[in-house]
Amino acid sequence: MSRRQNCKNSITAEEQENDFISFAHSAADQAEQVVRKLIQASWNVCHFSKLPHWLQDNDYLKYGHRPPLPSFRVCFKSIFRIHTETGNIWTHLIGCIAFICIAAYFLIHPNLEIQLQEKLVFGIFFAGAIFCLGFSFAFHTVCCHSEFVSHLFSKLDYCGISLLIMCSNVPWLYYGFYCHFHPKVIYLISVCVLGVATILISFLDKFSVPEWRPFRAALFISFGLSGIIPAVHYGFLEGWFNSVSLNSLAWLLLMGLLYIAGAVLYALRIPERFFPGKFDIWLHSHQIFHLFVISGALVHFHGISELALHRVSFAQCDLANTLLV
8 A cells, every 4th residue: 555655646746746847838938928918019229238149230329229029010010110220121111112113114114115135134133122122121120030030131131232233233234245245244144153152151140240340341342343344344345435435334433432432331330430329310320321222223223224225226236246256
């Protein structure tokens, strides 16, 4: 009897322990759900020092940061509140919508007699701009969700920048070397290889950390400046003082200056570097960078539109020159 009693007591103690563990897990889950609901119901912006390490990106922006919001629904609702990311979100959201509208008008408008080949070339540029702005909007919206989500969408954001640079080169190389087949193919392949390499580098885990900010800016600037080589070649082929060449290179130069200026301000964190806490919400370096990116993309679209119109309407290519040069 004593042995049976001991066995029953042992089983009872084990059941009680299992019940306690189950109760503890249930209580922890319920507590987590309560915390999530409280965060979702109401949250306040906070100081930079109160952020977890994975949200601490720019220490010159002192106040107005979103706390971690572990809900995509709440992250997207935060679009309509004022915080350090509000300007970043809306600049590229509006830019993305604008380019979707421009692309739709350009590609499907019945009154524009545009050949399929031209639609494809411009479609590549539009895709790069839309993906770049769309990925950026998504990252700045959900970057406060969790560390995993923040790192994932930051990689997509940098991937979008590479896509924009790569896809922006395609139309101007295509129309710039419209009558020169071999250089056109070589430069198009080169820019695609550089674009893929930049995308692969941007997927490195360390690439998104704040310490790599100067390297990120330098990488994208270098990728953009690689277009100087085909631009110089284009000038020699078409003639530097040709009105079309001057006009095309002028728009290309303006686009490059806008992109580079935005990247430099982003890397140096100007103006908040000189006035910490004064540009927490509006007109800090990342917002200015966004505005320069949109301006550069619009300038580029105008420039390649004029170059394409000239090539399609007036250019007469010598067959031998087209195939051999």
